[in-house]
Amino acid sequence: MPLLEYLANGLIFSSIIVLGSIGLSLVYSIADFANFAHGDTMTIGAYTALLTFGAVGGLGGAVLGLPYGFFVALLAGIAVAALVAVVTERIVYKPMDVGSIGMLITSIGIAFIYRAIIQLRFGADFTRYDVQTLRPIEWLVQYDIRITEHDVAIVLSAAILVTGLHLLLQYTDLGRKMRAMADNPELARVSGIRTERVKLWTWVIGAGLAGSGGVFLGLFNQLRPRMGFSLLLLIFAAVILGGIGSVYGAMLGGFLIGMIHELMPILTDYGIPIGTEYAEAVVFVIMVVVLLVRPNGIMGEAT
Amino acid sequence: MSWLTDPAGEFADLTRAEQGVTLFVVAFAIYLLFGLLRGTLDPTYFMFLLGLASMYALLSLGLNSQWGFTGLINFSVAAFFGIGAYGTALMTASSSPIAGGFNPIVGLVVALVVAAVIAVAIGIPTLRLRADYLAIASLGLAEVIRRIVLNEQGLTNGSAGVRGIPSFFEGWPVLATFPQSMPETTIDPVPGGSVTVAEPVFGIGFTVGQEIVLRTPFWRALLNVSLVFVFLGVSYGVLRRVHRSPWGRVLRTIRADEDLARALGKDTYSFKMQSFVLGSLVMALAGVFYAHLNLYVSPGDLDPITTFYVWVAVILGGSGSNRGALFGGFVVVAIREGTRFLNQISLSLDLGATEVVFSFEGLGGPMRLLLIGLIIVVLMRFRPEGLLPPQRELIWPGTVDEVPEGPDVGVREARGGSDE
Numbered sequence: 049m050p051l052l053e054y055l056a057n058g059l060i061f062s063s064i065i066v067l068g069s070i071g072l073s074l075v076y077s078i079a080d081f082a083n084f085a086h087g088d089t090m091t092i093g094a095y096t097a098l099l100t101f102g103a104v105g106g107l108g109g110a111v112l113g114l115p116y117g118f119f120v121a122l123l124a125g126i127a128v129a130a131l132v133a134v135v136t137e138r139i140v141y142k143p144m145d146v147g148s149i150g151m152l153i154t155s156i157g158i159a160f161i162y163r164a165i166i167q168l169r170f171g172a173d174f175t176r177y178d179v180q181t182l183r184p185i186e187w188l189v190q191y192d193i194r195i196t197e198h199d200v201a202i203v204l205s206a207a208i209l210v211t212g213l214h215l216l217l218q219y220t221d222l223g224r225k226m227r228a229m230a231d232n233p234e235l236a237r238v239s240g241i242r243t244e245r246v247k248l249w250t251w252v253i254g255a256g257l258a259g260s261g262g263v264f265l266g267l268f269n270q271l272r273p274r275m276g277f278s279l280l281l282l283i284f285a286a287v288i289l290g291g292i293g294s295v296y297g298a299m300l301g302g303f304l305i306g307m308i309h310e311l312m313p314i315l316t317d318y319g320i321p322i323g324t325e326y327a328e329a330v331v332f333v334i335m336v337v338v339l340l341v342r343p344n345g346i347m348g349e350a351t
Numbered sequence: 352m353s354w355l356t357d358p359a360g361e362f363a364d365l366t367r368a369e370q371g372v373t374l375f376v377v378a379f380a381i382y383l384l385f386g387l388l389r390g391t392l393d394p395t396y397f398m399f400l401l402g403l404a405s406m407y408a409l410l411s412l413g414l415n416s417q418w419g420f421t422g423l424i425n426f427s428v429a430a431f432f433g434i435g436a437y438g439t440a441l442m443t444a445s446s447s448p449i450a451g452g453f454n455p456i457v458g459l460v461v462a463l464v465v466a467a468v469i470a471v472a473i474g475i476p477t478l479r480l481r482a483d484y485l486a487i488a489s490l491g492l493a494e495v496i497r498r499i500v501l502n503e504q505g506l507t508n509g510s511a512g513v514r515g516i517p518s519f520f521e522g523w524p525v526l527a528t529f530p531q532s533m534p535e536t537t538i539d540p541v542p543g544g545s546v547t548v549a550e551p552v553f554g555i556g557f558t559v560g561q562e563i564v565l566r567t568p569f570w571r572a573l574l575n576v577s578l579v580f581v582f583l584g585v586s587y588g589v590l591r592r593v594h595r596s597p598w599g600r601v602l603r604t605i606r607a608d609e610d611l612a613r614a615l616g617k618d619t620y621s622f623k624m625q626s627f628v629l630g631s632l633v634m635a636l637a638g639v640f641y642a643h644l645n646l647y648v649s650p651g652d653l654d655p656i657t658t659f660y661v662w663v664a665v666i667l668g669g670s671g672s673n674r675g676a677l678f679g680g681f682v683v684v685a686i687r688e689g690t691r692f693l694n695q696i697s698l699s700l701d702l703g704a705t706e707v708v709f710s711f712e713g714l715g716g717p718m719r720l721l722l723i724g725l726i727i728v729v730l731m732r733f734r735p736e737g738l739l740p741p742q743r744e745l746i747w748p749g750t751v752d753e754v755p756e757g758p759d760v761g762v763r764e765a766r767g768g769s770d771e
Binding site: 082153284329339 | 477486731
């Protein structure tokens with residue numbers, strides 16, 4: 049039973065989910081609505097990387113099977129996703145006064161607009177980055193683990209980004225303000241924090257991480273305009289499991305959801321007749337159960 | 352006063368938004384009529400569009416009774432639509448993997464019962480949740496249902512879908528053979544020829560009044576439209592009645608302030624459940640109609656995009672307004688079918704030596720998505736209450752209409768202060 053391989057795949061998929069869920073959780077608590085356009089922000093990151101990588105090319109050397117140019121494309125994906133989110137926030141969300149449910153519905157419209165524009169330019173079909181398809185890493189195959197250097201790159205990059213966020217939150221002024229605001233926006237405001245500016249940075253960080261998640265999702269699977277929206281519910285499941293508003297909860301929730309999603313084949317190995325085609329369905333059921341039993345999630349405080 | 356005797360007075364009595372919508376509807380109807388007379392709009396296709404629009408109107412009514420009246424954010428519209436369609440398809444179709452061959456009436460009943468059971472099953476866990484959690488959870492559970500329909504081949508034929516669904520009136524006296532037995536009818540709006548208007552009108556020449564021939568497909572479409580009109584009429588009547596009842600008032604209280612409803616001693620969970628099941632039944636009814644219209648259902652019919660089409664219809668029409676839901680349903684079909692024609696349009700510009708050709712081939716899908724997205728954002732930003740927000744329709748007609756016209760009471764005030 050290739051349990052080790054399932055775990056390895058779970059780790060890779062988790063990395064992508066974690067990158068998506070941190071931003072969703074941050075925006076959920078600080079802007080106070082469920083942002084249904086978050087998945088399509090990931091798609092924006094992925095397609096920006098596709099365009100940038102096509103323009104800059106390999107740039108000589110390569111790390112972990114990925115040309116330097118790909119990392120430039122990754123940065124471009126993060127930057128454009130953050131920029132698009134901030135512009136949307138300024139011209140659409142900020143002037144609105146319709147409550148959190150109205151914002152939720154608006155964000156669905158935003159999601160459709162993002163996806164439509166991508167589809168107008170790239171069509172609805174699958175595409176890939178122009179990087180070489182790699183063979184599994186040799187010395188891991190003997191342990192029944194078949195992962196490529198690209199997969200290692202995804203996990204490492206995600207780990208670097210998440211560690212960076214951790215340092216930011218714990219040791220910088222902005223991080224402390226963000227945590228204060230996620231905890232209690234009114235209290236943060238009366239203690240003199242410029243909440244508008246912190247809010248803006250929250251969007252930048254959340255959408256930027258989502259953009260990087262999208263780039264890696266495109267590398268892990270393929271690119272298509274629906275990729276982000278299809279992943280959105282899994283990310284919501286991760287956020288809810290971890291506890292809305294808690295960044296560390298989102299990390300843990302993303303990790304667990306990614307693992308559960310990829311460990312599904314174990315069920316059939318043990319003779320439970322739920323195939324991998326139900327992996328997402330199982331995650332959604334878990335999400336509903338969490339909502340019922342512990343709506344504040346694992347890391348959220350009980351109220 | 353009524354529309355027949357005093358249309359101008361009635362029109363002046365409407366709000367600005369109502370006037371705008373009325374003018375738009377009249378203009379659109381004239382446009383369609385013109386298309387029919389010119390022969391550019393096929394009568395059978397027109398009937399198909401009318402049926403589709405009524406189906407969306409039905410779905411919107413269902414969602415409106417959940418979201419508009421009770422404030423339930425249900426993102427599983429497509430799932431209940433699919434349950435209705437699959438329910439009747441699996442009972443009646445010749446290729447059904449489980450039952451098949453039953454009378455469509457049996458299919459209708461089974462579809463509604465299954466929809467009600469699943470609505471209760473989904474409602475039990477989700478209706479206790481906060482509003483935004485309900486949205487996420489219902490979208491997730493709708494996806495679970497779609498996966499089951501897609502993957503349980505033994506139950507639903509999987510991705511191949513169910514073929515060989517009979518028409519709804521199969522086995523009925525007279526109506527079963529109505530399309531075949533109707534004679535080929537020729538309508539000639541201008542006897543003995545046609546009228547050609549050359550250049551003068553708006554600089555565009557056109558011809559109207561060619562003969563229109565109505566054959567079997569048209570009569571079949573007419574029968575389908577009659578069926579959906581019956582569904583729509585019954586649903587509209589029932590919903591209108593119950594929403595004006597004390598029960599409906601509790602629902603509106605829940606939407607406005609659930610804690611208040613609870614403080615008044617109402618079991619809000621139970622009321623929400625009833626509203627959820629009622630709306631889901633109306634959605635399943637739309638699904639039943641769809642199965643017998645299309646004669647083929649596939650898992651693609653449960654795609655979540657249908658849910659959002661219906662949401663656009665309800666928000667556009669005005670949450671809580673049944674006539675708004677009807678209007679929204681028609682607009683959504685106009686968008687859906689209108690963007691389909693984009694694929695056929697190509698513009699060619701002759702710029703001297705080079706000819707530039709703009710082709711919209713393949714852009715229908717994304718343009719539709721873009722339009723839907725823009726409508727949602729623009730509406731929520733500038734007119735979140737929708738185009739036809741509920742007004743007089745929530746008031747019992749008796750309370751304003753049966754006021755004596757005599758001079759002894761302040762009639763104007765009693766009629767709702769229309770001279771403000």
